[in-house]
Amino acid sequence: MFPNSPSTRREWLSRSGMGFAALGLASVLADNGAVLGGTATGEAGQSYANPMLPKVAHFGSRAKHVIHLFMNGGPSHVDTFDPKPSLEKYAGKNLPTENLRTERKTGAAFPSPYKFQKYGQSGIEVSEIFSHVGECIDDIAVIRSMQANVPNHEPSLMLMNCGDSTLTRPCMGSWVTYGLGTENQNLPGFIAMCPNGYPIKDAENWQAAFLPGSYQGTYIDSQHTDLEKLLANIRNPLLSRVEQRRQLDLVQQLNRQHAEARHNEAALEARIHSFELAYRMQMEASEAFDINREPKHIREMYGTGTHARQTLIARRLVERGVRYVQLWHGQGQPWDNHDDIAENHRRLAGQCSQAIGALLKDLKQRGLLEETLVIWGGEFGRTPTVELPQAGANAGKINGRDHNHHGFTMWLAGGGVKGGQVYGATDEFGFQAVENKVHVHDLQATILHLLGFDHTRLTYRYAGRDFRLTDVHGNVVNALLA
Numbered sequence: 001m002f003p004n005s006p007s008t009r010r011e012w013l014s015r016s017g018m019g020f021a022a023l024g025l026a027s028v029l030a031d032n033g034a035v036l037g038g039t040a041t042g043e044a045g046q047s048y049a050n051p052m053l054p055k056v057a058h059f060g061s062r063a064k065h066v067i068h069l070f071m072n073g074g075p076s077h078v079d080t081f082d083p084k085p086s087l088e089k090y091a092g093k094n095l096p097t098e099n100l101r102t103e104r105k106t107g108a109a110f111p112s113p114y115k116f117q118k119y120g121q122s123g124i125e126v127s128e129i130f131s132h133v134g135e136c137i138d139d140i141a142v143i144r145s146m147q148a149n150v151p152n153h154e155p156s157l158m159l160m161n162c163g164d165s166t167l168t169r170p171c172m173g174s175w176v177t178y179g180l181g182t183e184n185q186n187l188p189g190f191i192a193m194c195p196n197g198y199p200i201k202d203a204e205n206w207q208a209a210f211l212p213g214s215y216q217g218t219y220i221d222s223q224h225t226d227l228e229k230l231l232a233n234i235r236n237p238l239l240s241r242v243e244q245r246r247q248l249d250l251v252q253q254l255n256r257q258h259a260e261a262r263h264n265e266a267a268l269e270a271r272i273h274s275f276e277l278a279y280r281m282q283m284e285a286s287e288a289f290d291i292n293r294e295p296k297h298i299r300e301m302y303g304t305g306t307h308a309r310q311t312l313i314a315r316r317l318v319e320r321g322v323r324y325v326q327l328w329h330g331q332g333q334p335w336d337n338h339d340d341i342a343e344n345h346r347r348l349a350g351q352c353s354q355a356i357g358a359l360l361k362d363l364k365q366r367g368l369l370e371e372t373l374v375i376w377g378g379e380f381g382r383t384p385t386v387e388l389p390q391a392g393a394n395a396g397k398i399n400g401r402d403h404n405h406h407g408f409t410m411w412l413a414g415g416g417v418k419g420g421q422v423y424g425a426t427d428e429f430g431f432q433a434v435e436n437k438v439h440v441h442d443l444q445a446t447i448l449h450l451l452g453f454d455h456t457r458l459t460y461r462y463a464g465r466d467f468r469l470t471d472v473h474g475n476v477v478n479a480l481l482a
Contacts, residue, residue: 063452066375068326069375071376071378072157075381077430091110095431100404103402105390105402109429120136146377146408147408147433153336162469179458183323184322190322192218193325195331288320336403341400372414373417381403387401407433
């Protein structure tokens with residue numbers, strides 16, 4: 001009656017991805033056979049299949065953790081890590097080539113309002129607004145030839161995070177935790193921090209989609225400094241831990257009875273898993289998120305403000321075994337500067353540059369940079385030409401840039417990346433990638449390779465076919481590997 005004729009109904013439920021744990025630790029079997037999970041013992045003594053236990057990758061790797069610094073909205077590459085002096089020559093004039101099609105109409109060449117300076121032994125040029133990052137440039141591989149598919153936020157966010165612009169697919173953090181599990185069972189394996197609310201596309205950016213719900217990202221509103229608000233809903237102040245354990249055991253027993261009649265409901269899986277994880281987080285989460293436990297000189301190195309705080313927390317999380325941490329700049333699309341780019345980009349970089357530089361230095365001095373892959377970038381870049389005002393947009397201003405998916409910049413550091421190099425190039429004006437083009441799928445394939453996976457083999461069978469993060473695309477960029 002059941003596939004492969006398992007000897008018990010419990011075994012069949014486990015094989016089909018719905019293996020709920022014993023009373024002490026309800027969990028969900030996350031695997032379809034491509035990557036095997038482990039077993040553990042719950043508080044009541046029963047053994048269970050635990051999808052979040054550490055797993056073995058396809059081959060040896062240096063990267064064990066990921067910190068993804070997501071500048072949502074699309075930072076301008078020609079104002080950050082891809083200087084274009086030719087824009088000065090044509091300032092206020094039409095380019096000698098036709099402007100590429102983007103979301104809105106653009107006009108004359110718009111040179112960067114910022115100065116660039118060479119840093120490190122590699123002499124890579126970095127904008128003044130990211131000077132703190134420039135100090136670490138010898139550990140960074142700058143990719144100046146990134147390409148996406150379309151100049152619109154929603155599909156580009158989904159492509160960057162989930163590998164598909166339109167269809168519901170698991171995000172990269174979910175694929176990584178599906179493949180590797182996590183090293184700390186008292187903290188989520190995948191955490192997404194975004195201050196003041198959600199980015200565009202909301203929680204779809206950290207969705208597990210058709211992967212079991214235990215692999216979806218856990219959202220943290222990092223604007224809060226009060227730990228009770230930062231880590232909301234994991235502790236009941238009216239009950240002792242013993243009383244909470246009894247209450248949770250009863251709730252989970254009822255949940256399992258409910259779930260047995262509703263196989264393969266991802267939302268239900270995730271809810272059951274979240275109850276148990278919230279209980280376990282009480283033991284460790286408060287300590288991990290409390291930056292006041294850091295020495296004063298470390299806190300001062302990161303600086304003040306929300307971004308300094310969430311970046312320092314990210315280091316504390318990977319230090320404690322969290323597999324994937326994604327830091328968003330803020331609600332909506334803060335880097336989407338269609339006007340006043342000189343003022344806005346300086347302000348936004350000022351909020352995070354010191355903290356990012358401190359993160360790289362801090363990881364390195366602790367010996368963590370070798371095993372932590374740091375990713376920086378947005379969903380696309382911006383045009384080297386000025387955006388023309390239009391009805392209902394820009395308020396009549398001609399001092400911003402439109403979206404640009406034809407060519408933009410991202411960078412990688414640590415985790416087996418060969419630093420101190422620039423890979424690829426855009427044309428002399430920065431409009432499109434022309435040398436060693438790197439599509440988003442190529443970047444994803446390279447990230448998975450750094451974590452020990454052949455991106456063509458990290459798959460999950462759903463709806464009759466094997467899915468992967470890179471769909472049917474992607475090539476590892478070997479030049480980026482140390």
